[in-house]
Each structure stands twice: as C-alpha cells, then as structure tokens.
Amino acid sequence: MAKVPVQFTLNGSEKAEFIDSGTTLLHALRDKIGDTSPKGGCHQGTCGACSVIIDGELRLSCLTLAETCNGAVITTTSGLSEGGVLHPLQHAFLDTFATQCGFCTPGMIMAAKVLLDHKPNPSRDEVVEALSGNICRCTGYEPIIQAVLHAARANSQNAA
Amino acid sequence: MALALHTFATVKEANAALKSRGSRYLGGGTLVVRAANEGDVSVSSLIRSTEPSLSSIAVTDSKVRIGASVTMAAIARHPDLSFLTKAASAVGGPAVRNMATVGGNLFAPAPYGDFAVALLALDATVGTDDGETPIETFLAGRDTNRAIVTSVAFALPKADGFRFLKVSRVKPKGVSVLSIAAVLELAGDGAVSSARIALGCMADRPMRAKAAEKALIGKSLTKDGIAPALAAGNEGTSPITDPIASAWYRNEVLPVHLGRLLLT
Ligand SMILES: Cc1cc2nc3c(=O)[nH]c(=O)nc-3n(C[C@H](O)[C@H](O)[C@H](O)COP(=O)(O)OP(=O)(O)OC[C@H]3O[C@@H](n4cnc5c(N)ncnc54)[C@H](O)[C@@H]3O)c2cc1C
Ligand code: FES
C-alpha cells in the first residue's frame, strides 16, 4: 500500500515519517518513531493507557489515525522530564506509590497533566472526573488520586 | 489492517467518494476506528471532510445549529449551550469526549447514543447536503444512510425546559443502563402543556416515549400527577440486553428513573 507522509511536533521536536495510510497514532508513535510511553492496552478506547495530549487536548492514540495529526503538537509522558529531572506529576506518582506495574501510569499522567494545565488546584471530584477514562488494575485508584492532588499542591507552593 | 484515509476539503467531494464500496465516513473515530482495530474488514477506506462549517456552533435567540464534527467536549464547554452540558458530558470519559462527534453519536448503536437521545427530545432536524430530515425519520433510516450528516439544528428550549438523566453503574463515567431526555412546557397553573420524552437503551436506537408524553398533558409534576405517565413509560419499548443490564432490568427500572427526572 502506498505510504503517506506525516509530520508533527512530538515533545518539542519535529518528526516526519512515511506510514501506511490508516495507521493509528499509537502504532506510529511506538513502532515507527520509537516513543513507547503510550501503551496499547485495549485498542478499543476503554483503558486510556494510550492517552496522549494533542494540541492541548487529551486523546486516545489507539483511535486516532496518525494522518489526522499533520501539523499537530503532541505531548507524551516521555517528554515530561527536563534534563533528567522528573516532572512534578512523575515525582508525585512515585511518592504516593501511585504506580505498581506501571502500565496505566503514562496514560494517567497525561490525563492528570491536562487537568492541572487547565485547573492548577482541582478538587478531589475534579481529579476523579479527569481520570475517569483511565483504568488501573493494580492500585485501587486512591494513590493515583492522591498523587494528582499532591502534584497540584506542590505546584501551588512553588508558584507562591 | 488495510485501511486508507481520504481527506476532502468539501462535503460535496467527500459525499462523492463515499459512493465507493467499503468506504465509511470518519467522525471522531471512536466507533469506526475501534471496529477496524477489532478486525472489522468491511471498511477499507475512511472518508472525511475538513469543511469548516462542520466544526461550527451557531446559537441565535431561538435556534441552535451544531456542525456534525463538533465534539462532545466543545458542546459541554460552550457558554450558550449550558443546558446541554450534562448530556454532552455523559458521553464516555474526557478523552472520548474530545473525539466523539455529534454526527457519530447519531449512528451509535445502544448502549451508546446518549447525545442523540437529547437531540430526539429536542425535536432536532438532521442536515445533509440534500436538506433537513426530522431526527425520528433520520434515526429510523440510519442503517441505510449514505449521506454525510453536516449538522443538527433545533429550537432553543425555554429556560429550564430541558431535562436529561443517564443511569450507569460505573461513576462518574460508564456505559448507559438507560438515558432519558425530556423537553417540557408548563402552563401558568403548573400543568404540563407539552412534553417530548426520549429514551436511550430502551430499543436498538433512541426512541420516543409517546404514551408517557400523552399521559403527562394537563397533569402537574407531582407524584400523583406523573403516575399515569410512569405507568405508560414502557409502552413500545424493546430494550437491549448487554453486559450492563438485561432487557427485563431496563424495563423494570425505567419508571423509577423517569419519575426522578420528572420530579427534579
Ligand atoms: C470507551 C468508550 C466509551 C463510550 N461511551 C459512550 C457513552 O457513554 N455514550 C455514548 O453515547 N457513546 C459512547 N461511546 C461511543 C462513541 O464514542 C460516541 O457515540 C460518539 O459520539 C461517536 O462519534 P464518533 O465521531 O467517534 O463516531 P465515528 O466512530 O467516527 O463514526 C461512527 C459511525 O457514524 C458514522 N458517521 C460519523 N459521523 C458521520 C457524519 N457526519 N455523517 C455520516 N456518517 C457519520 C461513521 O461512518 C460510523 O459508521 C463510547 C466509546 C468509547 C470508545
Ligand atoms: S489502548 Fe487506547 S484506550 Fe486502551
């Protein structure tokens, strides 16, 4: 099948690839570009493990065709740390034991990041709502909710 | 998976491309890409149009027009559509709502289609390049529809005239046990002067509860006043059975939830 070009900004750097038409963004990121932070859990939109941020909005990369992302700005969890320093959300996930097997973690962090980008001081209910499309089979969710609330608190202390 | 995507600047060109075999329109892709991921080989090419009117929302004093590519998230945050926030927010989790379109929701089989239930209660018309179709006619014929839906339009309901409720087992997000939308108008004495009630999951697609609507006319929204409407609520239903609930269960709980919606 004819290859089609795709070009977008991934975690601040320009990417250009030739892919099969109809390739999902998840597949393009993991198997073409080599960013394995988004995980393929269900490929049905149900688990949220493949969540990425496209032009500021949370999306499921397993249901997004890579070609529809031409010109987009994409963020994945692998792009969050800076110079080897973890993002406050990543720290908070470690500190509250919000990560066990870790499979859901990159998706959870993406969902949490868009929340905190728009609402730096969310309520517990807002955190639960923001994570409601992401499934975790290990933690029982409470440590994840705490991690997001911790990260929000850490952010506001830094800002003060 | 051999799937090709074709993007067209205009709806007209995309409609022409949809005439070829194995082609399907791509909205947000939450159902159609999922089907492809699951191995549905009946679709070999996906067609989409980037015509700007598909993504616009227009609200005037009396009328609302929503482009078919508008997402649930865009409706939920629109300042002039706050009465629809609950219905739009009822569709999936945050990422799904950033992708799921109005157009796609019209085709979503039960237990999906929560937003289409709201549109049915609002007596919307569904627009294509060939003109406008009443939503009931559209839903009845949707399985053989080949034309791209460009928009939905409806009259702005009176203040507090629109009600919506979705019942699900997993909170805050979760697939519907059922959903109900109603547009009610009350006379000066508080009696119901007009009622349109739409149900989700009570058939394979959104349906009207016509017997309940009729039984509400002239009644007040009190426990006694709504009793005949609740008794008539199940007329004509043939609910789906799925892992969320059986048809029997859906029929059993419908009057309870209809009662809650009418008394709020
Ligand atoms: C995890 C998950 C949870 C979900 N939860 C809910 C829920 O709670 N409630 C709910 O209602 N739905 C739910 N859905 C289903 C779905 O996301 C929505 O119904 C959504 O609105 C479908 O829209 P779409 O744009 O993604 O459709 P697509 O997948 O793009 O299209 C669906 C069908 O409609 C056709 N179509 C789409 N747009 C047009 C158009 N403009 N003209 C002609 N044909 C068109 C397509 O060809 C296809 O056949 C869920 C889905 C997932 C994956
Ligand atoms: S892999 Fe995308 S939602 Fe599960």
Ligand code: FES
């Ligand atoms: S940590 Fe294992 S799925 Fe969440």
